[in-house]
Amino acid sequence: EIVLTQSPGTLSLSPGERATLSCRASQSVSISYLAWYQQKSGQAPRLLIYGPSTRATGIPDRFSGSGYETDFTLTISRLEPEDSAVYYCQQYANSWTFGQGTKVEVK
Amino acid sequence: EVQLVESGGGLVQPGGSLRLSCAPSGFTFTTYWFHWVRQAPGKGLVWVSRVNGDGSDTWYADFVKGRFTISRDNAESTLYLQMNSLRAEDTAVYYCVRESYGTGRRYFEYWGQGTLVTVSS
Numbered sequence: 001e002i003v004l005t006q007s008p009g010t011l012s013l014s015p016g017e018r019a020t021l022s023c024r025a026s027q028s029v030s031i032s033y034l035a036w037y038q039q040k041s042g043q044a045p046r047l048l049i050y051g052p053s054t055r056a057t058g059i060p061d062r063f064s065g066s067g068y069e070t071d072f073t074l075t076i077s078r079l080e081p082e083d084s085a086v087y088y089c090q091q092y093a094n095s096w097t098f099g100q101g102t103k104v105e106v107k
Numbered sequence: 108e109v110q111l112v113e114s115g116g117g118l119v120q121p122g123g124s125l126r127l128s129c130a131p132s133g134f135t136f137t138t139y140w141f142h143w144v145r146q147a148p149g150k151g152l153v154w155v156s157r158v159n160g161d162g163s164d165t166w167y168a169d170f171v172k173g174r175f176t177i178s179r180d181n182a183e184s185t186l187y188l189q190m191n192s193l194r195a196e197d198t199a200v201y202y203c204v205r206e207s208y209g210t211g212r213r214y215f216e217y218w219g220q221g222t223l224v225t226v227s228s
Contacts, residue, residue, distance in 0.1 A: 035214040037152075044202055044221055045152065050214040088152055092212050095166075096142070096154040 002027055002091050006099035013106055019076040021102045023089035028069040033093035036065055036074045039101075040085045048087075049074065079106045109133040109217045111203045116222030123193050127222055129186040129203030136184035137161070140206040142215065143177060143188045145199035155201070156188065171197075193226045200224075 003026040011019055023034070034052035037045040047056040049065035052072050062083075064075045076083055084106045089099040115127040129141070143155040156177040157166040165177050176189040186203055203219040 031211070033212045033214075037215070039152075044218040045215075046218065047214065047216055050207070056216070090152075090215070092214050096157075096215075098152040098154070100151050 002029065002094050002097055004089050004091060004097055004099035006087075006089055006102045008102060009100075010103045010105065013079055013104070015079055015081060015106055017079050019074075019079055019083070019104055021074040021076075021087055021089075021104070023067070023072040023074070023099050025070045025072070025091060029072075029091045030093045032068050032072075033091060034065075034067070034072050035090045035092065036063075037088045037090065038085045039088065045088065076104070079104075081106050109205070111205060111217060111219030113201065113203045113219045113222040116201065116224045118225045118227065119193055120228050121194060121226055123226070124189070124191045125193065125224060127188040127190065127201055127203075127224070129188075129219055131184060131186070131203070131205065134205075136179075137181045139208060140213070141177075141179065141186045142204040142206060144202045144204050144215070144218075145197075146202070146221070147196075147199045150199075153199075157206075158186070190224070193224075195226050198224060198226050 005024045007022045032052045035050040036048045039045040053065045086101045086103050088101050110132045112130045142157045158177045162179045174192045178187045200221040202221045204215045205217040207213040207216040
């Protein structure tokens with residue numbers, strides 16, 4: 001099983017700042033089958049990024065994904081208060097596993 | 108508009124059974140494969156099960172093998188998760204998820220709002 005470790009656990013930033021979220025895999029994620037999801041409080045997760053740098057439909061270009069093999073990054077430039085959420089990475093190369101999540105607080 | 112609406116959650120005693128349903132709309136049901144993903148209170152996301160387009164192939168996480176059964180009724184455009192021998196650790200919100208379409212491995216494109224299953228005496 002591919003284990004995903006996300007860091008940091010929590011990120012507290014101000015509006016307009018940049019957030020950099022890390023996702024490290026226990027083994028190489030083939031063909032970069034990695035996705036990122038956003039989950040706001042009390043809501044279902046929403047797909048943000050897949051493949052690992054393609055934005056899903058309707059996702060603003062403030063969100064960008066990068067990385068390959070075992071190291072992946074989600075960057076949120078120009079944070080807005082509505083970006084406050086937990087962000088999960090997921091690999092879908094070998095079964096499906098998620099990281100434990102990074103909580104982003106924007107205030 | 109793509110929508111996935113789960114139902115069937117509730118309170119059940121340990122050892123009991125429950126059947127979850129998911130009624131998708133806004134797309135052709137038979138084209139897509141589906142998953143169930145769960146989230147225990149205050150915890151992260153965990154994949155549970157997957158079914159292919161005609162229901163002939165299924166996949167399960169080890170911790171539900173032999174207890175849960177995923178199925179689909181393409182005539183009724185409905186996805187199911189039959190959960191037997193429920194344990195306290197199965198308490199979670201269960202999400203119905205539509206897989207993306209295309210070649211290669213596919214990601215989780217759309218999620219339902221979830222249905223809460225509570226296993227407790």
